Amino acid sequence: MIEGHISKAFDGALAAMHVRVIEMGGLALDQVREASRAYVEWDAARAALVVERERTINAYDVTLDEEQLTLIARRQPVASDLRIIIAFSKAVGELERVGDEAAKIARTVLGSVRGPGAATARDARHLGYLAAALLRQALEAFDRLECARAADVLAGDKELDAEYAAGLRRLLTRAMENPSQFDVAVEAAFVLKSLERIGDHARNLARHLQSTRLPFHSETPAA
Amino acid sequence: MNDHVPGEMRATRALTPRARHPLEDAGLNLRPSSRKASSALLESAGEEATTSGTATLPDPVFSCRDVNVSYGTKLAVRNVRLDIGRKEVLAMIGPSGCGKSTFLRCLNRMNDTIPGARVSGQILLDGRDIHDRELDPVTLRARVGMVFQKPNPFPKSIYENVAYGPRSHGLGKGPAALDEIVFTSLQRAGLWDEVKDRLHGPGTGLSGGQQQRLCIARTIAVQPDVILMDEPCSALDPVATARVEDLIDQLRQNYAIVIVTHSMQQAARVSQRTAYFHLGNLVEVGATPRIFTNPRNRLTEDYITGRFG
Numbered sequence: 001m002i003e004g005h006i007s008k009a010f011d012g013a014l015a016a017m018h019v020r021v022i023e024m025g026g027l028a029l030d031q032v033r034e035a036s037r038a039y040v041e042w043d044a045a046r047a048a049l050v051v052e053r054e055r056t057i058n059a060y061d062v063t064l065d066e067e068q069l070t071l072i073a074r075r076q077p078v079a080s081d082l083r084i085i086i087a088f089s090k091a092v093g094e095l096e097r098v099g100d101e102a103a104k105i106a107r108t109v110l111g112s113v114r115g116p117g118a119a120t121a122r123d124a125r126h127l128g129y130l131a132a133a134l135l136r137q138a139l140e141a142f143d144r145l146e147c148a149r150a151a152d153v154l155a156g157d158k159e160l161d162a163e164y165a166a167g168l169r170r171l172l173t174r175a176m177e178n179p180s181q182f183d184v185a186v187e188a189a190f191v192l193k194s195l196e197r198i199g200d201h202a203r204n205l206a207r208h209l210q211s212t213r214l215p216f217h218s219e220t221p222a223a
Numbered sequence: 224m225n226d227h228v229p230g231e232m233r234a235t236r237a238l239t240p241r242a243r244h245p246l247e248d249a250g251l252n253l254r255p256s257s258r259k260a261s262s263a264l265l266e267s268a269g270e271e272a273t274t275s276g277t278a279t280l281p282d283p284v285f286s287c288r289d290v291n292v293s294y295g296t297k298l299a300v301r302n303v304r305l306d307i308g309r310k311e312v313l314a315m316i317g318p319s320g321c322g323k324s325t326f327l328r329c330l331n332r333m334n335d336t337i338p339g340a341r342v343s344g345q346i347l348l349d350g351r352d353i354h355d356r357e358l359d360p361v362t363l364r365a366r367v368g369m370v371f372q373k374p375n376p377f378p379k380s381i382y383e384n385v386a387y388g389p390r391s392h393g394l395g396k397g398p399a400a401l402d403e404i405v406f407t408s409l410q411r412a413g414l415w416d417e418v419k420d421r422l423h424g425p426g427t428g429l430s431g432g433q434q435q436r437l438c439i440a441r442t443i444a445v446q447p448d449v450i451l452m453d454e455p456c457s458a459l460d461p462v463a464t465a466r467v468e469d470l471i472d473q474l475r476q477n478y479a480i481v482i483v484t485h486s487m488q489q490a491a492r493v494s495q496r497t498a499y500f501h502l503g504n505l506v507e508v509g510a511t512p513r514i515f516t517n518p519r520n521r522l523t524e525d526y527i528t529g530r531f532g
Contacts (some may be wrong), residue, residue, distance in 0.1 A: 002531045076488055078515045081528045218273045218521030 002084055002145065010075055014084070016105060017067060018145075019089050024060040025139040025205075028095045029104035030196055032135060034112025039105050039191055042115030057099035064092045078211075081158035083212045084145075090208040091142060094201040098135065101194040101201075108187050110187065120188045123167040124195070126178070130160045131198040138205040145214045153206035160199035169190050241474045275519040276509030280306040284332060287444070290344035292325050292333050292334060299325045301503045303344075307449070312471060312480045314494035314511065316487055316529060319502040323483050329453050331367035332360050332482065368442035373455040374434030376426035376441070381418050384426040384437055387408060388445040404444055411477075412440035413470050432463025436470060443474070450474065452482040456489065468493050470472055487527055491515045499523045 002014045038046035068089045071077070077085055088178055110117070116124060134156045141149035158213035168189060277485055279286075283306035292300040300322040309409050315323040325334065330362075332353060334340040342491075346353045365388070376384050385405045386395075395401040405422070409415040414436045418429070426437050435455060442450055456464040471480055471493050484490050488499050491511060498508040499522070507514065507523040518524045525531050 005526075006529050006531065010529065078487070078527050079518050079524050082516065166462070213517070216521065217525055218520035218524070 002081075003025055007075075011073075013071055014081070017064070017071065017085075018090055020060070020064055020067075021091055021198070022139060023140065024057065024064065024092065024095050025059070025135075027053070027057055028098040028102070029132060029135050029139060030107070032132045032195075033103040035105040036124060036132070036191075036195065038109050039116065040121045040125045040128070040186050042109060044109055047106040051103055051110065053146040054099055054103040054106075057096060061096040065089070065165035068092075080212065080214060080216055084223055087208040089214045091205055094204045098198050098201045100151055101198050105191050105194050112184075112187055113133065114181075114184050116188050116191075117174070120171060120185075123170060124188065124191055125169055126197040127160070127163055127192055130156075130163060131195045131202070133162065134160060134202040135205075138202040140210075142205060142209050145209070145212065147210050147214055150206035152212045153202055156205060157199045157203035158195060164192055165200075178215050225362055227519070228270070229247050241465075244363045249353070254362070257315050258452055273505040274304065275512075275523070278305050278505065278508050280308045282309065283307055284349060286345075286347040286350075287329075288327060288345045290326065290346060292329060292343075293341050295339045299503055300329070303505045305498060305505055307479055307481060308496070309478070311476055311496060312475050312482060313496045315481065315507075316485075316490050316497060316526070317500035318326070318526065321403045322503040323498075323500040324453055326505075327453055327481060327483050330451055331364045331369055332448065333364075333369070336362060343432035344432065346390045365445045366447050367449045368447040368453060369451045369453070370435070370438050370455045373458050374431055374438050375435050376434050378428070379424070379426055380423045381409075381426045381437060382422040385440050385444045390440060393443050393444065408440040408444040408522060409437075409472065410426070412436045414440055423494065430463070433468055434464070435459060435467055439467070439474075440472060443478070447478065447493040448477060449481065450477045452480065454483055454485060455486065464489070487515075499526060501526070 002018060003011045007009045025220070034046055035050045037043070038050060068085055071085060074080075115121075134153060137149070137156060138153045141147075141153060153182060171185055171188055171192065175182055224264065233327060255397065271486070285305075285307035287303055287305045287307075290300060290303040290305075291298065303322075303326055305326075317323045320347040328334045329338075329342050329346060330348075330353075333343050335493060341356075347391075348363070348366065358376065377387065379387070382405055386401050389395045389404045390401060395404040406415065416431060417433060418424075418437075421428075429437060435458075439450070439455075456467050457468065468489065471482065474480060475495075480488050482490075496508060496513045497511045499506045499514070499518075501522050507518060507520040509519075514516075514523065515527060
C-alpha cells in the first residue's frame with residue numbers, strides 16, 4: 001500500500017512516518033484513558049502525569065510536521081503517496097487536539113477542590129470508555145490503512161454524541177436539584193464535552209483515512 | 224468493462240459502445256467479479272483495449288483514431304484514440320519506449336522519414352486527414368511545428384533563424400513585414416529583450432535556454448496551429464527550464480501544445496491534460512490535476528508514484 005517504490009528509502013521514510021503517527025496515537029489514547037480515570041477517581045497524581053505527558057504529544061506534533069514538510073520537499077509525492085502524507089499530517093493535528101482535551105480534563109482535577117458525585121462520575125466513566133474505544137478503532141484502521149474500517153468509527157461517533165447529550169441532560173437535572181453543587185456541575189459539563197470532542201477527533205481521523213482511498217482500486221485491470 | 228463511471232466518461236475503442244455486457248444479453252446475471260473477468264477475456268480476444276479517462280473532446284484540433292505505429296515487426300503504438308484540444312497543453316508521459324515520442328511524431332508525419340515505420344489509423348487535423356495525398360507534408364509541418372530535445376538553431380544569424388521559415392512559406396512579403404514577423408515571434412518567445420541588439424549575431428552563440436527559445440520563436444514564426452515539443456527542457460538548467468515552462472503557459476493562449484516529457488513534475492506544472500503511455504498503449508488520459516492526485520489506473524498510479532519496476 002505505501003511500499004513498493006523503486007526508491008527503498010522513500011518506502012522506509014513513509015513506513016517510519018506511519019509508525020510514528022500510530023505511536024503518537026497510542027500515546028494520545030493512553031492520555032484519554034488516564035485523564036478520564038483521573039477525573040472519575042479524582043486522582044490528582046494521575047492527572048499531574050497526564051499534564052506532564054502532554055508535552056511529549058506536542059513534541060510529536062512538531063517533529064512529525066517537520067518530517068512531513070521534508071518528505072514533501074524531497075520527494076514531491078503525487079497520487080496516493082501525496083494523499084497519504086496529507087492524511088498523516090491531518091491525523092497528527094487531530095491527535096494533538098485529542099491530547100489537548102485530555103490535558104484539559106486533567107487540569108480540571110488539579111484545579112478544583114471538589115470532584116464529581118457518583119452519578120456524574122458514572123456518566124464520565126462511560127463516555128470516557130466510549131471515546132477511548134472509538135479512538136482505538138480509528139487508530140487501528142489507520143494502522144492497517146483500510147478505508148473500509150473507517151465506517152465503523154463514523155457510526156460509533158453518532159452513538160457517543162447521543163450518550164453525551166443524554167449525560168448532559170442528566171447532569172443538568174442534578175444541578176437543578178442541588179444548586180450548591182453548581183460549580184462542580186459546570187466543570188463536569190466541560191469534561192463531558194471534552195470526551196465528546198475526542199470522539200469527534202476520532203471521527204475526523206476516520207475521514208482523513210477515507211481521503212487516502214486506500215487500498216488503491218484500479219479502474220481497469222492491468223493489461 | 225462497460226460500467227458507467229460517474230464524472231468522466233470512460234473511453235473504449237469499441238466503435239459502438241455497448242450498453243450491456245454481452246454475457247448479460249445471453250441471460251446471465253453475473254457477479255461483478257465474474258463480469259469483470261469475463262469482459263477482460265472478451266476484450267483481449269477482440270483486441271479491444273481501453274483507456275481510462277476522457278480521450279475525446281468536443282471540437283478538437285487533432286482527432287486521432289485507432290492509430291498504430293510499427294517499426295518493422297515491432298508494434299510501437301497500439302490503437303491510440305486521443306483528441307487534442309485547442310489552446311491546451313497536453314503532456315505525454317511514460318517510461319522510455321512506451322510510444323509517446325513515436326505518437327508525437329505521427330502528428331506531423333515525422334515518422335514518414337524513418338525507414339520501416341508504418342503508421343495506420345486516422346489522424347485528423349481540423350477535420351482533415353493528415354495522410355491525405357493532396358496534403359504536402361511540408362505544409363503540414365508548418366501548421367504543426369516541432370521543438371526538439373536539443374536546441375538546434377541553424378548555423379545562421381538569430382534574425383535568419385526566425386525569418387527563414389516564413390520567407391520560404393511565402394509569409395511576410397517584403398523586408399518590413401518580415402521584420403515584423405521576426406519581432407513578434409521573438410517577443411512571443413520571450414527572447415526579444417535579450418537579443419534585440421545582436422539580431423545578426425549567430426544563433427549558436429546563445430545560451431542553451433536562449434537557443435531553445437529561439438527554436439520556439441522559429442516554430443511560431445510560421446504561424447502554426449499546434450506546437451509539438453519532444454522533451455524541450457531536458458538539456459536545460461532549472462532556470463532556463465522555468466523560463467521555457469513559463470513561455471509554454473503563455474503560448475497556450477494561441478496554440479495547442481503537445482509536450483513529451485520525462486519529468487512528471489514538468490507535466491504537472493505545465494499541462495492541462497496528461498496522457499500516460501505504457502508499452503505502446505494509451506493507458507490513461509485526463510485533466511492533469513486529477514491524474515496527479517487521483518489516477519484511475521493502477522499502471523498510472525504506479526508510474527507517477529515511482530513504483531514502476
